[in-house]
Amino acid sequence: MHPRIRQFSRKLHLWFALAIVIPSLIVIGSGIVLQIKKQSDWIQPPTQKGAADIPTLSFAEVLAISSQIPQLEVTSWEQIERVDVQPAKGMMKVLATNNWEAQIDAKTGDILQVAYRRSDIIESIHDGSWFADSAKLWIFLPAGIALFIMWCSGLVLLVTTLKSKFKKKSLRSK
Numbered sequence: 001m002h003p004r005i006r007q008f009s010r011k012l013h014l015w016f017a018l019a020i021v022i023p024s025l026i027v028i029g030s031g032i033v034l035q036i037k038k039q040s041d042w043i044q045p046p047t048q049k050g051a052a053d054i055p056t057l058s059f060a061e062v063l064a065i066s067s068q069i070p071q072l073e074v075t076s077w078e079q080i081e082r083v084d085v086q087p088a089k090g091m092m093k094v095l096a097t098n099n100w101e102a103q104i105d106a107k108t109g110d111i112l113q114v115a116y117r118r119s120d121i122i123e124s125i126h127d128g129s130w131f132a133d134s135a136k137l138w139i140f141l142p143a144g145i146a147l148f149i150m151w152c153s154g155l156v157l158l159v160t161t162l163k164s165k166f167k168k169k170s171l172r173s174k
Contacts (some may be wrong), residue, residue: 005160009100009156010153011155012149013153013154016147016150016153020147023143024147026128027126027143027144030125030126031126035070037119041119043118043119043122045103045115046113047086047093048112048113050091050104050106050107050110050112051106051108051110052106053088053090054106055089055090056107057104057107058108062083062094062104063076063077063080064151065102066096067107069143071116072096072098072100073100074094080096080097082095083095086106090105091105091106091112092106095120099116099117099118101113101115101161102114102119111135128141143154
């Protein structure tokens with residue numbers, strides 16, 4: 001391989017590494033935490049099981065039950081981020097905009113669990129949207145592209161180094 005390509009690859013590798021060190025550390029760190037979210041009740045509350053496979057609660061009943069849970073701070077649908085209906089588990093997860101989650105039995109309306117959910121915050125840190133919507137596109141996306149270019153330049157460095165070592169080794173054995 002031409003020495004200039006190797007030299008360019010080294011410089012590219014160095015400058016891109018310096019440019020993306022902080023976003024990369026954020027993505028890697030939050031990604032590691034997200035890998036264990038199902039194993040950690042602190043990150044994401046464990047899913048409880050309800051009484052039946054077929055949900056019988058109406059959404060009006062879900063809102064009424066949710067508004068009785070003080071941690072959720074729900075008075076209308078505007079304070080609810082999403083409702084996750086899980087028929088196979090016989091329950092519904094109500095996630096409030098304040099990141100508190102209530103798991104409600106989909107048949108009886110009993111409150112199975114109320115807990116704070118951190119996984120969505122960690123996901124928004126991971127993709128950069130927690131900092132600002134523009135950070136996702138103007139910092140984290142370019143950092144991801146730069147990381148890919150670094151991977152390619154690192155591969156060039158690896159191949160040229162191995163090729164050079166192999167060449168030296170074969171010259172010594174002659």
